[in-house]
Amino acid sequence: MENVIVVDVQTTETKIMFTCSGDRAGELFRGPATIEYSFDIGDVPAQDVVFCLLAPLAVTVFGEERVRLEFNRPVTRAAIGYFTLFHLLDTVYVAEDSISDEENWTFSKNNGEVVAHLYGGGKDSLAAYGMLDEIYPDAEHHLLRLHWSPYGAEKHQKAFDEGALKFLPEKFAKNYFWARSDLHKQLRTWDNCNCWHMALYFAIFLPYVLKFAPRTMNFAYDALEYYDPVRDPAKPFRFRRGHPVTTELFEQYYRTLGADTRITDISFGITPNAHFRIVARRYPELFNAMYMCEGTDERWCGFCQKCFQFIIYCLANSIRPEGFPTEILFKEGNRGAKVAELLESGETNKLLPTICAPIHFEAVRSMLQNLDLELAKECFPDHWQVFEKLRDAVAGNYEPRYLGVWKRALDYALPPLLARGVGTICMEAGVDVFDRVDIERQVGNERWVYDWK
Ligand SMILES: [Zn+2]
Incomplete structure (x- = not known):
């Protein structure tokens, strides 16, 4: 049994719209879905964005059944390759005449250094902003936010704009780029949105990357929650949460399209409470912006x-x-x-x-x-x-241990940035990420030593 989903993707200067048809398309979405942007998205592979949303959703809904996706505009081979690898999708495939090898997208050239923050608003992303601002004081910092919520995207946006944005430093808040979507409203079953996790953000902000070509794009979601990088056999997806491999796959995808953007996750190795303490102790001026x-x-x-x-x-x-x-x-x-x-x-x-x-x-x-x-x-x-x-x-004898995950963080995810910047900031904020153990790491040409006093 093979299900065929025909996807019609349309764009305007600031919107991507898509409609699915086919016998069982109604099991995915109720009607046409829209992603709206605060900036002109220009010539963008919008079908890549839609592919990334549809493929994991189709696996969630149709399980083991095969699904053939047919698009009115060809999806890049790069998107299919990386997103399929990310999700380990093996039942969904794209019709051959809906695939393009196009790799020559036009990227803006940025003269200065731009650090883009995929911004949730809570303690993790606020701590990440504080740390990256400290590490790259001369960079232009951009705030990227996706507004979507079962309560309505407009309400979600208004709550953020009125509850958090005005408390952020002007130099950050003025570079605010948002995307807004009615995906929740259009999904047949809300819970199915769990299948998108990080891939959703990387796909939806592809138009931003094409337009602004940030040198660094950081996400601060999930933090320490990705202890479990291995595919859970009970789940259809390879990664349920963020992981350094995630950043690598998306970075490769952007690079294949021609963007020179490095994706980072400086939250790797920092527990939720440590994020809170970093904001409260080191960046108290940001504390009121915690949303x-x-x-x-x-x-x-x-x-x-x-x-x-x-x-x-x-x-x-x-x-x-x-x-x-x-x-x-x-x-x-x-x-x-x-x-x-x-x-x-x-x-x-x-x-x-x-x-x-x-x-x-x-x-x-x-x-x-x-x-x-x-x-x-x-x-x-x-x-x-x-x-x-x-x-x-609820008393227990639990005591948080950081060392294991920090060793992994230093080996795995951005050693120089973590070792020279984030690690030092954590220690100075009184977050003992090394469990009072001295450790050494080779970082590029330098030997980096943390000694816990
Ligand atoms: Zn509340």
């Missing part, structure tokens, strides 16, 4: 897990949650109130899943062990005991 909430109506909603986690990060690091309306956290139905109810009813096994994703259980447990209860009393005079009880209910 973690998943709601779209207010700066902080008090309902989502991220709001609760922000408070845990603050209390674990003795930092006052400036700007957070503390009274909302324990309002009926909100996250703090839910935690209090679970403690009351003794359903302690539901506590961790209520406040964070499984991948963060250990990190959150370790932070809870370091809660500043005096600060909790000051900030939550009526509810501070909830934090104490939560800590006791």
Whole structure:
């Protein structure tokens, strides 16, 4: 059984639109989907962008069945090669007359150094901005952000623009390039968007790379969450999360098209709490720009897990949650109130899943062990005991260990940048990434020694 999906891709100066047809196309999308840009996208292989979205989605929906994709404009062989390798897609293929060997795309020439930040808005991307600004002080820093949300892309964008952008340094905020998409709205099943992960960002920002040719493009998603680089046999995809191999594949893809852009992930080796501490201690002027909430109506909603986690990060690091309306956290139905109810009813096994994703259980447990209860009393005079009880209910002996992953980070991902810049910044911010062990690394022609004092 072979499914045929016919894809019609259209572009305007600032939009990519696509429609799928074929007997079972309706199982992928409800209707035409659009990706809109804040800049003129010019002559861009829009079909590459669409291929990257369709191929993993088709595998998710059709499983083992073969899927033939036919495009009205040819997809580059480079995109098919790299994205297929990234996902290990073996049932989806592109019709031969829908493939192009075109590699001569026109890239702008940038005179100065441009560092592009794929920007989420939370502690990880904020720490990455602080560090890269410190490491490349003379570069022009560009903020790239994708707005898409089940709550609506416009709302998502408005929340970011009003809740985070205005708190960022002017020199960063003025170079704000966004893409906005109704993909969530058009997807037949929202959960299927999980199949896109990092590839989504690299595909959608291809027009930006073509136009601005940044020297460096950094992403700060996922951080330490990619301990597990190997394909999970139970999942159809090779990488569930970011990984140095991801950056390499996308860098090769951009290079094949002619872009001289280096993709970096300086978050490799830095835990979520370390990101928070780097911002709070080394870049306190950026702290107010930390945007973690998943709601779209207010700066902080008090309902989502991220709001609760922000408070845990603050209390674990003795930092006052400036700007957070503390009274909302324990309002009926909100996250703090839910935690209090679970403690009351003794359903302690539901506590961790209520406040964070499984991948963060250990990190959150370790932070809870370091809660500043005096600060909790000051900030939550009526509810501070909830934090104490939560800590006791989920207590564990977990102690975060960094050394293993940092050794890997130095060997794997951008040794000079990590060794000379990020590692030093972490150490100076009091983040002991080497577990008090002295280590040495050969970085290019230099021998780099970290000695923990
Ligand atoms: Zn929230």
